[in-house]
Amino acid sequence: MAVDIQLPVHVRVGETEACWGSVxxxxxxxxxxxxxxxxxxxxxxxxxxxxxxxxxxxxxxxxAAPL
Structure with a gap:
């Protein structure tokens, strides 16, 4: 049986980290x-x-973090 899972994609630059979405x-x-x-x-x-x-x-x- 196939099941779909979502994996979050986090990006970190220095001390700032954000979740950009998921696959x-x-x-x-x-x-x-x-x-x-x-x-x-x-x-x-x-x-x-x-x-x-x-x-x-x-x-x-x-x-969101400021640009």
Whole structure:
């Protein structure tokens, strides 16, 4: 039976840490497929890099660290 789990992605720079979101990966027969996890993380990090390079559509977050 396949179950999806969400893994939070935290980023720390110096003393400042933030949760940038999460990736969702399937667990099949009690195992996490490393290739799937790598693919999901790569997509997440590509999207994060795009937001860093092109910050035009950034949502305001109440508890976010100042820029």
């Amino acid at each position: 969702t990966v399937p667990v099949i027969d009690g195992a996490l497929d490393e290739a799937t996890l790598r693919r999901e993380m790569a997509g997440f990090l590509r999207a994060a890099a795009d937001q860093l390079e092109n910050p035009g559509n950034v949502e305001e977050v109440a508890d």
